Amino acid sequence: MAADGESAANRTGGDVATRVTLQTIADRVGVSRMTVSNAFSKPDQLSAALRSRILAAADELGYAGPDPTARALAKGTTGTIGIVLTSSLQYAFTDHIATSFLGAIAGQLAPTGLAITLLTSADSGAIVPARDLAMDGALIYSCDPTSSVVDVLARRRLPLVYVDQDPAPDISSVNVDDRTGARAAAQHLIDLGHRRIGLLLSGLHGPHGVVDPDVRPLDGHASRQRLQGWQDALRPAGITPQAVRQNGTGLEAARDGARLLLDRPDRPTAILCFSDVVAHGALQVAAELGIQVPRDLSLVGFDDNPIAVQVQPALTTVHQDVEAKGRAAADALTAAIAATRTSGTLTARHVLLPTGLVVRDSTAAPSSGTP
Structure with a gap:
């Protein structure tokens, strides 16, 4: 490997452009090989006019620049x-x-x-x-x-x-602060008078479907913190939520989970959703089942995703910056x-x-x- 970081292309090709080296540029400008190297790696050591002449000559000769791998080894950083x-x-x-x-x-x-x-x-x-x-x-x-x-x-x-x-x-x-935000969301529904509250949980592993949120742990820091925040408000109010665990955070997974909560005779009157995307899926399923939001069902998302104000009705949600x-x-x-x-x-x-x-x-x- 070249000590000054010359590119492999400049050393191994078969045409004029690929045979250009730092010495070629140095000979063209009339400076030392080290000065040319500094133009690329230590520009502060050259005057602006000299560096401009060197770079112009390099460009004219088709020099591809120092080899990134060699340069990283010399500097001790990859950038x-x-x-x-x-x-x-x-x-x-x-x-x-x-x-x-x-x-x-x-x-x-x-x-x-x-x-x-x-x-x-x-x-x-x-x-x-x-x-x-x-x-x-x-x-x-x-x-x-x-x-x-x-x-x-x-x-x-x-x-x-x-x-x-x-x-x-x-x-x-x-x-x-997922937990505090989730607690505020659950308390908002309680203050509105909701008692039958559903949870749309998210996870990458484990069973999909109706679950007991107190028994089945969730993978992912945000999922666990949001569940704990919801329960911080629901437990003191004596509310045992209906919970569904969906596999993934995408719209289709959300739709599957929402249908499990909404297509039943004892469906909740409000749902706390892991994210705004999940709430969007629940909103779609509600419309398909003839359930009007918010008259028949209240929905709360999380994140304050741009989609929260693009859907109708606009989503109540928890904002994170x-x-x-x-x-x-x-x-x-x-x-x-x-x-x-x-x-x-x-x-x-x-x-x-x-x-x-x-x-x-x-x-x-x-x-x-x-x-």
Whole structure:
């Protein structure tokens, strides 16, 4: 490997462009080879005019630039962070909350020059990007804590930050106050007079269908915290909810779960939903069954997803500041990376962002004619 990070393309090709080296550029400009190298890796050591001449000559000669791998070895940094998502990377491009979160991270990292690599938490066999890809640190975002990918990253001793995960003493974390927000949502329904309340839970593993929320644990930090918050209000009121556990967080899974709650004679008069997407699914099923919201059924979502104000009626929901969460996650990870480079030690920081109930049109007092 070239000591100065010349690209492999510049060293091994068969035409004129692929044989260009730092020395070729140095000869063209009339400077030393090290000066040319500094134009790419240490621009502050050259005058703007000289660097401009060197880069113009490199462009004219077709120089592709320093080899990223060699440059990373020389600098001791890759310039990339990983973001570990759920088992499907498609989630990052289809879920409004995930895209807002990732966009906030990208915006916060822009001044640092750090790039982002998306990683799946699924065990894909021989190909394990979390093990094989070079990165300076990683964000673990709303993943199954038992995933082997999380363990791989921990064994690599990379700087890590947990987001929407159970906090760990020695790893920085960023969470929203799911429990307080969920408690407020449940109390809102109780204050309206609802007693028959359903829960639409979300989980990646375990049985789908009607469950006892006090017995069957949920996987996922947010799922558990939201369930605990709901129960914080429901138990003192003497309310035992009807609960359905759905597999996944998507719209179709939500529709399946909602039908189990609504297509029955003793259906609830109100439903607390894991997310706004889940509430949207329940809203669709209610319409198909001729159940009017909020006259016959009140619905409460969570997240304050843009979809909450796009559907009719607009959803009562719990707001979380997803962009603030993304910025806090990016800051925590850059701090962890910086601490690792300078001292090798870091005092983990744990950020808990507030939530708040947003009352809109999908909730009302139970109708006297509701069965």
